């Protein structure tokens with residue numbers, strides 16, 4: 001049969017709202033074969049690497065997957081916990097904390113854009129629970145085609161298989177929510193109260209190739225607005241904070257200033273203590289724990305820096321769950 005569905009769907013259908021919290025994904029295990037599968041699925045997404053498909057296949061399957069899987073598996077092993085990948089654990093816990101704030105009219109599931117649990121599988125779970133209204137929240141506060149746009153593609157692809165497509169509210173971004181800015185700002189204040197304050201606050205966002213912005217991706221502008229709002233919330237002067245972009249891949253130009261170059265340069269400019277936060281990541285993961293908390297700390301200290309404090313993501317904190325619940329209520333069909 002071309003479309004999925006059955007007659008009992010009528011009897012099962014109910015007024016419940018299904019919520020899907022969607023994060024990027026993570027390899028199944030921190031070993032080379034899992035990394036190969038994960039990186040191939042992720043990087044073959046045309047939204048992530050914008051190249052003609054044949055060129056992308058040559059680059060990804062022929063080069064990146066082969067070159068990167070081994071090293072990437074080793075870095076994942078450094079952050080892996082006995083319960084699995086931090087990104088997965090933190091996201092599942094955020095889902096549970098969010099569900100606890102909602103009443104029985106809501107059914108919350110967590111999905112991953114790449115790997116498991118897949119968007120298709122989790123949407124079908126909601127369908128079997130009788131849900132006729134779905135709110136999908138990609139867990140990236142700032143919109144980029146490479147993340148939020150790609151998540152939308154996967155939802156559309158899954159619905160293309162269903163006979164009875166539900167109502168869908170897709171949350172394109174949520175960087176403008178006061179509760180988001182306040183949650184990040186307050187987590188920085190709490191960190192300062194406990195550990196003291198450094199000379200500069202560094203806000204590091206995942207980068208994207210510069211040409212994506214030139215082609216109309218609003219990501220950079222949304223990161224800048226978020227960082228400015230967080231700095232305003234903390235009443236910081238312009239020389240007390242800085243926005244940087246991390247995680248670039250390949251030879252082309254990505255958004256600047258680059259995080260790694262900044263960390264290597266700051267001590268020479270007289271900045272020897274920094275607090276670093278990643279406001280664009282909803283859950284701690286490889287990119288925050290290994291790259292920011294580990295690798296960039298090393299660059300900074302090696303360059304003469306003395307104090308480098310990493311401030312964790314919002315993860316399953318009460319303020320983060322409350323933010324999710326607020327977004328869900330705002331997008332619930334009246």
Ligand SMILES: C=CC1=C(C)c2cc3[nH]c(cc4nc(cc5[nH]c(cc1n2)c(C)c5CCC(=O)O)C(CCC(=O)O)=C4C)c(C)c3C=C
Pocket residue numbers: 024025026027048049068072085087140144146147206207208209219247249280281284285286287
């Ligand atoms: C061209 C490549 C990439 C683009 C564009 C990109 C955008 C992008 N990614 C995130 C969030 C995350 N990325 C993560 C890992 C990761 N990202 C890339 C490449 C691109 N990302 C790679 C190759 C990897 C894998 C890790 C590695 O081998 O280094 C993760 C962490 C996943 C985890 O399991 O912990 C997140 C989260 C955003 C927000 C973004 C654009 C805005």
Ligand SMILES: [Fe+2]
Pocket residue numbers: 206247
């Ligand atoms: Fe990424």
Ligand SMILES: [Fe+2]
Pocket residue numbers: 247286287291
């Ligand atoms: Fe990275």
